[in-house]
Amino acid sequence: MEPAPLSSLQEKEGEPAGEDSSSAFSAAAVPPRPATHSHSLHKYAPLDWSDYFDEERRVAIPGTDDVFNVYTAGSEGPVVFCLHGGGYSGLSFALAASRMKNKTRVVAMDLRGHGKSTTSDDLDLSIDTLTNDVIAVIRTMYGESPPAIILVGHSMGGSVAVHVAARKEIHNLHGLVVIDVVEGTAMASLVHMQKILANRAQHFPSIEKAIEWSVKGGPLRNIDSARVSIPSTLKYNESQGCYTYRTPLEETEKYWKGWYEGLSDKFLSCPVQKILLLAGTDRLDRFVISEFEKFSILLSMATVLGHKEGSYLDEEDVPEEFASHILNFISRNKIGPNGVEIPGLVKKWGR
Incomplete structure (x- = not known):
């Protein structure tokens, strides 16, 4: 269902062509009608966002027609502001949010053209527009x-997080976490994107079938995460009588290069504490390696904790470990609601 980050472009062994989970993309938006249930598909039945988040908010941007859907969890501590990858939704962070909300506040935003967010131009996924959107949402909320x-961003969302941090317009920004995207490998994979998007399963008779495909043929390995996040990546097509992708990523190609061009330099120059979570060292481009001492590189759970081969969606597939790394990052850098250490956060790295 949701191809994985642009930075990870290896096909899973034994899978037919067209079911490659390793692009920077994924699909996104809540369908308008419930799916039909059957006994055989019960294990793929959708889960509600309220099992993981505390609130769903509609953030209207003053002076525009743009309204962004935001999920929130927790009431104390700093804000972990999460940005999903292309075609995903804020619900990609649902399982991780439920594991962090006792120690920190979590906000997961549906980016423009994704999930339940509605804007005057849902196809404008330029990096400048996406960056402006995030800054506007944060200012409107706080x-x-x-x-x-x-700021925590996965793939395309990671690029947006870097650009937001580099703009230096968010007061009290203390940290930057980028998940599974590095400029070199992302840029090299762009030539494959249209083929990967075209070869995905395109139509689903029910939400359950879409969830099943995302686990068996797509990038997800955590069934519970798929059950909560995949419905938000779909829309119901009345004329065809089936579910299709909410976000037409194939129509946004002109913006892809802008997501990743110059990303390494921007990341390294961001004046906040930062960390890069990767599925492996093979995704480090030469520039980043040469500047290793300037920031922390933490190999993601795929390497350190050994989650399943072919899986790249760390916040979805291993939410416990992902949440632990985020909380440790906050503790290590003594980030609290007002820039002070939070009592009770355990300082432990790895297992």
Whole structure:
């Protein structure tokens, strides 16, 4: 269902062509009608966002027609502001949010053209527009005096997080976490994107079937995560009588290069504490390796904790470990609601 990040472009062994999970993309939006259930598909029945988040908010941007859907969890601590990959939705972070919300606040935004967000131009996925959207949402939610914020972004969302941090317009920004995207490998994979998108399963008779495909033929390995996040990546096509992707990523090709061009330099120059979560060292381009001492590189759970081969969606597939790394990052850098250490966060790295 959701191809994995652009930075990870290896086909899974033994799978037919067209079911490659390793692009920077994935699909996104909540269908307007419930799916039919059958006994055989019960294990793929959708799960509600409210099992993981505390609230769903509609953030209207003043002076525009743009309204962004945002999921929130937790009431204390700094804000972990999460940005999903292309075609995903904020619900990609659902399982991780439920594991972090007792120690920190979690906000997961549906980006433009994804999930339940609605804008005047849903196809404008240029990096400047996406960056402006995130800054506008944060300002609308918190004004000019926000609590301490840690930006967390996966793939395309990671690029947006870097650009937001590089703009230096968010007051009290204390951290940056980028998941599974590095400029070199991302740029090299762009030539394959249209083929990968075209070869995906395109139509699903039910939401359950889409969830099943995402686990068996797509990038996800955690069934519970698929059950909560996949419905938000779909829309119901009345004329065809089936579910299709909410986000037509194939129509946004002109913006892809802009997501990743110059990303390494921007990441390294961001004046906040930062960390890069990767599925393996093979995704480090030469520039980043040469500047290794300037930031922390933590190999993601795929390498350190050995989750299943072919899986790249760390926040979805291993939410416990992902949440632990985020909380440790906050503790290690003593990030609290007002830039002070949070009592009770355990300082432990790895297992």
